Amino acid sequence: MEYINGSNPRVNDTDSDGIDDATEVNGFFFNATHWCVTDPAKWDTDGDGLSDGKEKDQTHTDPTDGDTDDDHLLDGFELSIGTNPNVKDTDNDGICDGDEYDYLNNTRGLDPNVTDTDGDGTKDILDNDSDDDTLKDGEELQIYFTDPLDSDTDDDGATDSFELTTLGTDPLNPDTDGDGLVDGTIPNPFASNKLGEGNVGTNPLDNDTDDDALSDGQEVEITATPPFFNKITDPLDPDTDDDGLVDGHEYELGTDPNWHDTDNDLICDGSEVRGFNIEYPDGTVKGPFYTDPLNNDTDLDGISDGEERLKYYTSPISADTDGDGLNDYVEIFVYGTSPLDPDTCLLYTSDAADDGESVDLGGRRII
Numbered sequence: 001m002e003y004i005n006g007s008n009p010r011v012n013d014t015d016s017d018g019i020d021d022a023t024e025v026n027g028f029f030f031n032a033t034h035w036c037v038t039d040p041a042k043w044d045t046d047g048d049g050l051s052d053g054k055e056k057d058q059t060h061t062d063p064t065d066g067d068t069d070d071d072h073l074l075d076g077f078e079l080s081i082g083t084n085p086n087v088k089d090t091d092n093d094g095i096c097d098g099d100e101y102d103y104l105n106n107t108r109g110l111d112p113n114v115t116d117t118d119g120d121g122t123k124d125i126l127d128n129d130s131d132d133d134t135l136k137d138g139e140e141l142q143i144y145f146t147d148p149l150d151s152d153t154d155d156d157g158a159t160d161s162f163e164l165t166t167l168g169t170d171p172l173n174p175d176t177d178g179d180g181l182v183d184g185t186i187p188n189p190f191a192s193n194k195l196g197e198g199n200v201g202t203n204p205l206d207n208d209t210d211d212d213a214l215s216d217g218q219e220v221e222i223t224a225t226p227p228f229f230n231k232i233t234d235p236l237d238p239d240t241d242d243d244g245l246v247d248g249h250e251y252e253l254g255t256d257p258n259w260h261d262t263d264n265d266l267i268c269d270g271s272e273v274r275g276f277n278i279e280y281p282d283g284t285v286k287g288p289f290y291t292d293p294l295n296n297d298t299d300l301d302g303i304s305d306g307e308e309r310l311k312y313y314t315s316p317i318s319a320d321t322d323g324d325g326l327n328d329y330v331e332i333f334v335y336g337t338s339p340l341d342p343d344t345c346l347l348y349t350s351d352a353a354d355d356g357e358s359v360d361l362g363g364r365r366i367i
Helices: 021-026 052-059 075-081 097-107 137-144 160-167 247-253 269-274 305-312 328-335
Strands: 220-222 229-231 276-279 285-289 359-361 364-366
Touching (some): 137 160, 276 305
């Protein structure tokens, strides 16, 4: 019988595998539930690098199956790299040990036996979250298509997990809303030439957080000193200068979005564009008047729009408010007549009047 089985009748354990020939021929349990029969003439029946005796008594792997757990790695090789030859996915990350080894070794060009991406003391093939971003490696590869060895796949200053669970942004797109700012927070925008929505406080899912017709990226610029950015206009305030015009509209008009009265005529830009009324001392209200926010004297009568509105009550869009043929400025500063009344009585004295003489101005006699 021993000759038939290939064993040596003079030796109890022909192949020196730690199991006597009779046991190998008759069969045995290699674990609590599985039975097998091995070759008494072969030290390693299944050729996995482990003796049949070691598989029976120590690893409890199948000595007749080189890959007990069907993870595409031989049992002996698994022991050499630290994975469990009885568990298909040793670190429970959703990737079988063989596929994980292949990914690290062949796809990424790394040594699976030493590589420890997050530096936590556990090599990647035994770490279910190799980059420590709270996403399992299998989830990253098979569900989210993010890099399991890079906690911030798109380098936008937000970890893959934070983008998926908190921000709602795309972990594969550094600028989800396309506004020129990356989704996360950048430690030094000047050094990286990237500014984040987290730095500025804007919404990474809305390219115009304050709805002022300017993208968030248009409203800020990177600087060399902390906080490493400057607000051109405020991306969190649609009307930075509080003049009644949103910042984007001011750019269209050519007005200054950071100064409420671009032409310094004492009327804010918004009032000039949207119109304003003039209230006279007697309570009469006229308007609306629409003036040029880029010209402090819209009607070119020599009096600023603000003075016309607030001091003289003249029309800022007509050089001759009362239609008497005299420019408002001339009536006020030359003749001293009322620019609001075409038939003026004496408003101001003149040198001639001081002498009791009459002065004829355009057919009107002033004494």
